[in-house]
Amino acid sequence: MVCGSCEQHGYHLPLDTDNIIGFELALRIADRSKLLVMPPVSYGQVWSAKGFPGTISLSADLLKKLLRELIISLHQQDIPNIILMSGHNGNYPYLKELARELLDEFRWNNIWHFPLTFSKEVLSLAKSPQPMAPHAGELETALMLYLHPELVDLSKATREYPQAPKDYPYRPMHWKEFVKTGSFGDGGLATAEFGKALAEDVVLRTSNLINQLL
Numbered sequence: 001m002v003c004g005s006c007e008q009h010g011y012h013l014p015l016d017t018d019n020i021i022g023f024e025l026a027l028r029i030a031d032r033s034k035l036l037v038m039p040p041v042s043y044g045q046v047w048s049a050k051g052f053p054g055t056i057s058l059s060a061d062l063l064k065k066l067l068r069e070l071i072i073s074l075h076q077q078d079i080p081n082i083i084l085m086s087g088h089n090g091n092y093p094y095l096k097e098l099a100r101e102l103l104d105e106f107r108w109n110n111i112w113h114f115p116l117t118f119s120k121e122v123l124s125l126a127k128s129p130q131p132m133a134p135h136a137g138e139l140e141t142a143l144m145l146y147l148h149p150e151l152v153d154l155s156k157a158t159r160e161y162p163q164a165p166k167d168y169p170y171r172p173m174h175w176k177e178f179v180k181t182g183s184f185g186d187g188g189l190a191t192a193e194f195g196k197a198l199a200e201d202v203v204l205r206t207s208n209l210i211n212q213l214l
């Protein structure tokens with residue numbers, strides 16, 4: 001089951017970018033690992049991007065409660081393993097926390113969480129430097145150009161490398177305080193070819209890991 005977000009992704013990508021990327025990658029992973037992909041949970045915890053137009057953030061408590069009920073329903077149908085994935089980094093700590101809670105409460109040890117990460121090798125193919133957050137820049141734009149190019153308006157991509165204030169790591173701070181466009185890095189340099197390489201990298205490595213462990 002994929003959990004994404006409704007989050008502003010600059011001016012050139014749709015609000016449901018994380019849902020689209022997460023779901024499309026999950027379908028490809030499922031194909032190689034013989035899994036069923038449930039319809040995605042389309043809203044997530046997006047505290048950092050609050051204040052940008054279209055961003056909607058659930059509290060961590062509500063997100064966990066929602067996922068918990070979905071997992072309980074699946075568990076009642078004797079599904080042997082339930083895999084949680086996130087198309088949005090901000091959800092991942094809560095997926096892990098929820099799996100821990102379900103283990104403590106019900107002794108269910110078949111709730112898995114796999115992050116969707118990229119190898120250093122494929123990241124080295126990027127044309128632009130990595131910004132402080134992998135949000136709406138070259139990586140996500142490239143994946144969208146490969147998966148759903150009709151949803152990308154590359155003419156509206158911007159170049160912005162935000163510098164976080166010195167106190168950013170030490171107190172809560174919305175991105176809005178130091179990011180103008182809502183996107184990090186240079187989405188305009190993205191290509192569908194790079195998106196294909198990123199997708200194939202994460203699908204191959206994640207499906208291999210699932211096939212080894214489950």
Ligand SMILES: [Zn+2]
Pocket residue numbers: 009017018087088135136140
């Ligand atoms: Zn995103």
